[in-house]
Amino acid sequence: MSDSTEQSLTRSQAVEKVLAQIDGPVTMDEICRRVLTIWPSHARNPLSAMRTHLRQDHAGRTLVFLDSKTILPLPIAMRGVRFRISLSRQEANRGALIIHPAFDYFLRHELDPAAVRLLDQEDHPLPVHLITVQEQVNTPFGRQKIERAAFDLSLWFRTQRVRRHDSILVTITDWTNGAFRLEHEPARHRRREEIEQRDRELAGLLFDMLEESHREVVYSLVAVPTAYARLSDPRGYPGSHWIDVIGGDPRLRYDGWAIRYSDWRSPLERMLYEEEPIPQAAFSPAHGQQVYRFKAGLWHRPGLWRTVEIQGEQTLAEFDAILRQAFEHDAFDHLGGFWKLVRRGKGKRFRQVSLGHIDPFGGGSGSEVQIASLGLEPGQDLKYVYDFGDWIEHRVTLEEIVESEKRAKYPRIVARNKPRYTDCQSCQDQGRKSRATWVCIECSNQQQRDVLLCEGCLVGGHEEHYTEQILY
Numbered sequence: 070m071s072d073s074t075e076q077s078l079t080r081s082q083a084v085e086k087v088l089a090q091i092d093g094p095v096t097m098d099e100i101c102r103r104v105l106t107i108w109p110s111h112a113r114n115p116l117s118a119m120r121t122h123l124r125q126d127h128a129g130r131t132l133v134f135l136d137s138k139t140i141l142p143l144p145i146a147m148r149g150v151r152f153r154i155s156l157s158r159q160e161a162n163r164g165a166l167i168i169h170p171a172f173d174y175f176l177r178h179e180l181d182p183a184a185v186r187l188l189d190q191e192d193h194p195l196p197v198h199l200i201t202v203q204e205q206v207n208t209p210f211g212r213q214k215i216e217r218a219a220f221d222l223s224l225w226f227r228t229q230r231v232r233r234h235d236s237i238l239v240t241i242t243d244w245t246n247g248a249f250r251l252e253h254e255p256a257r258h259r260r261r262e263e264i265e266q267r268d269r270e271l272a273g274l275l276f277d278m279l280e281e282s283h284r285e286v287v288y289s290l291v292a293v294p295t296a297y298a299r300l301s302d303p304r305g306y307p308g309s310h311w312i313d314v315i316g317g318d319p320r321l322r323y324d325g326w327a328i329r330y331s332d333w334r335s336p337l338e339r340m341l342y343e344e345e346p347i348p349q350a351a352f353s354p355a356h357g358q359q360v361y362r363f364k365a366g367l368w369h370r371p372g373l374w375r376t377v378e379i380q381g382e383q384t385l386a387e388f389d390a391i392l393r394q395a396f397e398h399d400a401f402d403h404l405g406g407f408w409k410l411v412r413r414g415k416g417k418r419f420r421q422v423s424l425g426h427i428d429p430f431g432g433g434s435g436s437e438v439q440i441a442s443l444g445l446e447p448g449q450d451l452k453y454v455y456d457f458g459d460w461i462e463h464r465v466t467l468e469e470i471v472e473s474e475k476r477a478k479y480p481r482i483v484a485r486n487k488p489r490y491t492d493c494q495s496c497q498d499q500g501r502k503s504r505a506t507w508v509c510i511e512c513s514n515q516q517q518r519d520v521l522l523c524e525g526c527l528v529g530g531h532e533e534h535y536t537e538q539i540l541y
């Protein structure tokens with residue numbers, strides 16, 4: 070059925086062999102079928118296993134997804150794609166193009182830059198000389214000097230009269246072997262409106278990919294070629310470089326290898342800037358008087374809820390205190406914290422933006438933050454966590470913003486779920502009826518059932534045990 074040479078192919082080699090025979094967009098399932106004929110799979114669901122392999126191991130490396138089901142081999146997707154390098158002062162002065170990061174994902178990772186071919190506008194080869202230049206970069210530890218590889222183009226830059234602020238427009242003529250055509254665009258020839266339009270399109274594509282990603286991150290190795298392949302005119306007049314597009318978009322940030330939401334912070338940054346100020350908007354005294362009515366429920370037991378009112382000028386510390394009271398959490402121990410839930414895309418997924426934490430003594434990064442400064446609209450969901458050890462989550466939804474009542478004292482609890490009381494089991498066993506207000510954790514664990522007790526039975530037999538109050 071199969072000959073020995075086909076058998077010795079790895080799965081990735083089989084995929085590459087199939088991709089080499091394809092010259093345009095094709096469905097993912099067609100690729101899977103073709104690969105499976107030359108690389109028989111023993112997976113329980115070969116088609117599904119192959120789809121996963123294409124998404125995880127080939128996207129951005131050998132192919133791109135034009136949409137969730139359509140594939141284009143990367144060499145075809147990148148052929149003729151144009152991008153812009155806005156020259157730094159150093160590049161213009163030295164007559165060089167610094168390779169990283171300008172050529173990232175346009176120059177195949179496995180290729181040695183010395184093997185790159187550069188062509189001028191008339192397709193005449195330019196000599197490729199690799200040099201090293203020193204560059205100052207900003208790091209969390211201050212400015213540092215690093216060495217970068219660059220193409221020495223001093224002769225060509227001189228004949229072209231290249232100056233700072235000019236651009237080099239690069240066309241990928243052969244992605245597989247690393248060939249690029251260079252054009253010099255003087256700053257005065259820059260078509261600003263077209264560039265802005267293209268930048269918006271590219272930023273939108275990258276942002277949509279981020280919104281669709283499950284883990285709030287897209288890896289640039291995949292995202293950059295995919296976004297360029299999805300542009301309406303990737304071979305036309307180029308917009309800004311993708312790094313500049315991300316830098317100019319307030320929604321996005323690039324950390325050197327991944328694209329994320331702009332308010333994402335790395336563990337290192339969180340350590341360094343722990344007390345980073347929370348973005349707050351100014352508000353009028355009248356808005357400060359207004360009352361924010363929130364419905365707060367336990368995340369995993371939404372039937373347990375309280376409605377809480379707080380005024381715009383009041384703080385997250387006061388909000389934390391009333392929520393502790395509402396859910397009978399200890400007021401003198403443990404941290405509390407607030408997050409804003411921001412919807413991602415059109416689905417039900419959301420991401421969490423920290424609004425700060427409150428310590429039980431009223432301090433903490435969020436303690437001074439006033440409710441009205443958060444710019445909340447009715448329908449907005451927050452998350453409140455009590456106790457960063459036990460991590461008790463509450464979903465807190467802003468129901469409406471109303472005028473304050475005269476002589477009312479805020480914050481206050483104005484409604485709660487109808488309690489469904491349970492009876493004390495010890496009393497029940499003795500033919501009495503009383504409300505259970507405690508659960509004995511030790512006895513519950515031992516007996517593998519909830520041991521629910523009234524105040525009297527608690528004192529009469531479980532004083533030494535670990536118990537918790539029941540929340541109704």
Ligand SMILES: [Zn+2]
Binds near residue numbers: 494497
């Ligand atoms: Zn009892």
Ligand SMILES: [Zn+2]
Binds near residue numbers: 509510530
């Ligand atoms: Zn007990």
